[in-house]
Amino acid sequence: MESRFRANHQLFKFLGLCYFLLIFGFVIYRSNISWDTHFKRSTKNILLRLSSSPEPQQYYVKTSKCQIPYVDPFNAEVMKIYKPQTLVKCSNETDLIRTEYNEKIRRHVLHIDDKVALKLLNFTDEEYNCFYQEIEYGNNADNYDNLKARKYFTNGYQVPQHVEGIIVECQMAEDPEVVLQKDAFMFIQHRPLPKELKKPRGPRKPSVIMYGIDSLSRINIRRTMPKVFKYLQGPGWYEMQGYNKVADNSFPNILAILSGYSEGTAKQQVCDTNKAGCLDEMPMIWKYFKNASYLTGYAEDESGSNHFNYLKPGFSKKPMDYYFRPLLTALESEMDVYRLPEHDYMRYCLGRRMANRYIYDYGLQFTQRFVHERPIWGMFWSNHFSHDDPFMPSAMQDIVLGDLLDFHEDGDFEEMIMIFFADHGTRFGRLTWLKEGFLEERLPMMFIYLPPWFRDSYPSFAQALELNQHRLSSNFDLHNTLKHIVEIGGTPDGPNLPRSFDCPTCQSLFYPLPEDRTCSQAGIEEHWCTCQPYRTLKRQAWVEYIADSVIDRMNEYFVHKNLSDLCSNLTLGYIHKAEIKSDPNIEWHEELKEVETAVYRIKFKVEQNSADFQATVVYNNSTQEAEVNVEKISRTNTYKEDSTCIDDKLAKLYCICFSDLKSD
Incomplete structure (x- = not known):
């Protein structure tokens, strides 16, 4: 009986186990089907998201009062002329002399590479000597006086802390005329921390570094520097896609950022920037930073074309704590200069290095030396590789990216606000002739x-x-933002700094800009405004009248400026393009009706030296009168050989000197 019960019990256990396994298997089966289906659906959704490209951007800005269309940087029209450039090196030799900064002793150290020397000596046992000459600052803040006496040095030499720049040379001992290598080095020397900063009080002060490249539009950086553009999409970066310049060329755009003034208003309210001493008096932004205990620095290449010296008087006093221009004038005088054959205006190489390398290396040194100790402001600007060729930045993108990565690897971005910017886009040449040239x-x-x-x-x-x-923004907004940064680091009850004088409706970019902002509210004049569309005019009768009226105003300008004895009267060659300002709400297919008074944009060529211009003009078809500010007319081809008889920076754009007239 007991054995039979045990047998039945075992049978029931076995059947129960089978039933359990059957149910468990069924659940797992259904679960697998469910999971498999879910997995397939999820995978399908992920793949769909990955394969579906985002809708192409149509506008940089699209608000109720401003519509700035997005430009495809690789559209068919531009790709017909776009040719990526190859980097031209200034030297293929390995450095015989190199420098390093020793953090422990806070000194720059010169190192001589014996292996390089042996190679330069053709593997002989000839003796050689190395010396440097210190660059001596002149009495004028913008130049150097001369080079000091030779100072011979050996490997491991510690550069004295007062030395800011040197020219180095290594020569054969037996025949000093045989130069093994010549080079130049600039030094940001350490400064002890002031007492007031050793125990900081109040809010933490952000440093500001402004990295500038001349003539580079937001369209062209996407085209020529895609690697740099990709880096600038990273966390913490913000692109001001509605940023619109406020003037024609570099100086007035940079002046608006740094002082909050236009040239004309500065002349009325402060001083004439064309006269010696004025730039020392102007309320430049670095003065506000310096008053807030910031250390200040500035460097720019191409001494003849930089912001404060091209047809300007420059500074009579040293404007910043670290000011590169005297060192630059020494480099341009003492080092071998190389210019690219097709762009012979700008100096490309100064000795063994590209001109911009001295500038950005100076900025990198300035940042590395101080940004982790104290607040700093610095602006570092290059003209030479982007001013004359809109496609040359493509050759420089790896170097520029390397600069940004250096800042990143040193941890500098943990401390500072960086403004990576340009003054304007391409102003003349191939890009300006494209359909989107106005925006470029x-x-x-x-x-x-x-x-x-x-x-x-x-x-x-x-x-x-x-x-x-x-949203629409301008140079004056950036000026206000810089002053806002100064205020952030100040005392809570400190005074508010004056905002940009020329644009009372402008503001800091750290506050929301109005959705319905117009160009006039951003301090942007009609000729520079990109907010409203223009429609192309067919060859209607009044187009030539408009062009003739504009040229009449230009000739009257020469009389008013007492230049008619030097500058030829201009006459119309032909009209490239004429457009009329339109309302963004008007459909493009609607027939354009003639109106009495309207705003026109006209691009034309004059007969004298085939000079090209673009003007924005208010024209009355009844009176046939044109309202146009001649000094706001754009010159859209190069003019450096047309106006050699005058030095007036604005008039040079329009004057065709009698002495420079070309025969047909």
């Missing part, structure tokens, strides 16, 4: 980086910058 010229690139601590401390500022990326 008027929309300079502008990227702003905020460090993590700043975004955490001031989330509303970061949110405003995020919003303002797609």
Whole structure:
């Protein structure tokens, strides 16, 4: 009986186990089907998301009062002329002399590479000597006096702390005329921390570094520097896609950023920037930073074309703590100069290095030396590789990216706000003749980086910058933003700094810009405004009248400026293009009706030296009178050989000197 019960019990256990396994298997089977289906559906959704490309961008800005169309940087029209450039090196030799900064002793050290020397000596046992000459600052803040006496040195030499720049040379001992290698080095020397900064009080002060490239639009950086552009899409970066220039060329655009004034208003309110001593008096932004205990620095290449010296008097006093121009004039005088054959205006190489390398290396040194110790402001600007050829930046993109990565690897971005920007886009040449040439010229690139601590401390500022990326902004807004940064690091009860004088309706970019903002509210005149569309006119009768009226105003300008004895009267050659300002709400297919008074944009050529111009003009068809500010007319081809008889920076754009007239 007991054995039979055990047998039945075992049978029941076996059947129960089978039933359990059957149910469990069924559940697993259904579960697998469900999971498999879910997995397949999820995978399908992911693949769909990956394969579906985002809708192409149509506008940089699209608000109720401003529509700036997005430009495909690789459209069919531009690709017919776009040719990526190859980097031209200034030297293929390995450095015989190199420098390093020793953090422990806070000194720059010179090293001589014996292996390189042996190679330069053709592997002989000839003796050689190396010496340097210190660059001596002159009495004038903008130049150097001469080079000091030779100072011979050996490997491991510690550069004295007062030395800011040197020319080095290694020569054969037996025949000093045989130069093994010549080079130049600039030094940012350490400064002890002031007493007031050893125990900082009040809010943390963000440093500001402004990295500038001449003549580079937001369209062209996407085209020529895609690697750099990709880097600038990273966390903490904000692109001001509605940033619109406020003037024609470099100086007035940079002046608006640094002082908040236009040239004309500065002349009325402060001083004439064409007269000696004025630039020393101007309320430049670095003065506000310096008053807030910031250390200041500035460097720019191409001494004849830089912001404060091209047909300007420059500075009579040293404007910043670290000011590169005297060192630059020494480099241009003492080192071998190489210019690219097709661009013979700008100096490309100064000795063994590209001109811009001295500038950006100076900025990198300045940042590395101080940004982790104290607040700094610095602006470092290059003209030479982008001013004359809109496609040359393509050859420089790896170097520029390397600069940004150097800042990143050194941890500098943890401390500083960076403004990566341009003054304007391409102003003359091939790009200006494209359909989007108007936008290429008027929309300079502008990227702003905020460090993590700043975004955490001031989330509303970061949110405003995020919003303002797609709203209309200008140089005057950037000026106000820089002053806002100065205020952030000040005492809570400190005075508010004066905002940009020329644009009372402009503001800091750390506050939301109005959605319905217009160009006039951003301090942007009609000729530079990209907010409203223009429609192309067919060859209607009044187009030539408009062009003739504009040329009449230009000839009257020469009389008013007492230049008619030097500058030829201009006559119309032909009209490239004429457009009329339209309302964004008007459909493009609607028939254009003649109106009495309208705003026109006209691009034309004069007979004298085939000079090309673009004017924005208010024209009355009844009276046949044109309202146009001659000094706001754009010159759209090069003029350096047309106006050698005058030095007036603005008039040079329009004057065709009798002495420079070319025969047909």
